Amino acid sequence: MDLGIKDKVAFVTASSKGLGKAVALQLSMEGAKIVICSRSRENLVKTRNEIIEQTGGIVKDLTVDVTQKQQIIKAVDQIIQEFGAIDILVCNAGGPPAGMFEDFTPDDYRDAVELNLMSTITLCYEVIPFMKKQQWGRIINFTSVSVKQPIDNLILSNTSRTGVIGFTKSLSNQVAKHNITVNAVCPGYTKTERVESLARSFEDSGKGTIKDFYKKVESTIPMGRIGTPEEFASAVAFLASERASYITGITLQIDGGFVKGLF
Ligand SMILES: NC(=O)c1ccc[n+]([C@@H]2O[C@H](COP(=O)([O-])OP(=O)(O)OC[C@H]3O[C@@H](n4cnc5c(N)ncnc54)[C@H](OP(=O)(O)O)[C@@H]3O)[C@@H](O)[C@H]2O)c1
Secondary structure: OOOOOOOOEEEEOOOOOHHHHHHHHHHHHOOOEEEEEEOOHHHHHHHHHHHHHHHOOOEEEEEOOOOOHHHHHHHHHHHHHHHOOOOEEEEOOOOOOOEOHHHOOHHHHHHHHHHHHHHHHHHHHHHHHHHHHHOOEEEEEEOOHHHOOOOOOEHHHHHHHHHHHHHHHHHHHHHHHHOEEEEEEEEOOEOOHHHHHHHHHHHHOOOOOHHHHHHHHHOOOOOOOOEOHHHHHHHHHHHOOHHHOOOOOOEEEEOOOOOOOOO
C-alpha cells in the first residue's frame, strides 16, 4: 500500500533512539522528509546518518529538549524556514522514572507533566497554525498502555500521560474541519533501551535476573513476547499517512494484547 506521504515533512521528537527513531526511519522509508531531535547531539548524528544510509532520504537533526518551550519554538521556526511546512508531527518524549507513591514528591509529578503533557501541548500550539494554513496535518501523540491499564510501579507515567489522552481527543474534535487528524498511540512492552534499563534495575534491586524480568513481562502478554520498535513504527506510519484520513481522536494500543479491557 502506498501511504501517500512522499515529500511530506515529518517532525518526530525524542527520536535519537528507540521508538522515536524507529518511527523516523519508517517515515523516511515512505519518502517523507524527516526532522529528528533529542537532547544529546552524539546519538542524534549517529541516527541521522543511519537513516540516510538506509533510505537515502532527507533527514535533519536538531538538538532540542522538549521540556523547554523556547527550544520547541526555535525548532519549529527552523523547520519552517528550511522546509516551508510541517505536515506530520509525532510528539514523543522520554519516560518519567519508575517508582511508587512513597518514592516521589509533588515536584516529581510536575516534572512528569512537563515532560509528557506540556511538551505535547506546546508542540501542537506551535505546529497547528501551519497545518491549518495548508489544510492538511497528522499529529500522533505518544503515551503508554498505562493510560488504559495503570502499571503499579509507574505512578508518574500513569498520571502524566492520561492528560495527553484528554488533550488529544479534545483537540481532534476542534481541528478535524481543517483536515488535521490527532491520535494517540500506546506502546506496550517494546524492545528498546528503556526496557533494557528497566530489566537491569529489576536485577539490581534483587528481584531476579534479567531473564526473569523478560519471562515475567512476557507472561502478561497474550502474544507471549515483547514487541519490536518496527511493529510499533508501522502503526504510527499508517496513522501519519494519507490512507488514515478518516481516523481521528483514537487511542491505539500496540501491545500484543497486553491491555485486558474492552477499550
Ligand atoms: N519501550 C517501551 O516498552 C515503552 C512502553 C510504553 C511507553 N514507552 C514510552 O515511549 C517513549 C519512548 O520510549 P523508548 O523506549 O523509545 O525510550 P528510549 O529508548 O529511552 O528513547 C528515548 C528517546 O527520547 C529522547 N529524549 C528523552 N527525553 C527527552 C527530552 N526531554 N527532549 C528531547 N528528547 C528526549 C532520548 O534522547 P536524549 O536522552 O539524548 O534526549 C531518546 O532519543 C517514552 O516516553 C517511554 O516511556 C515506552
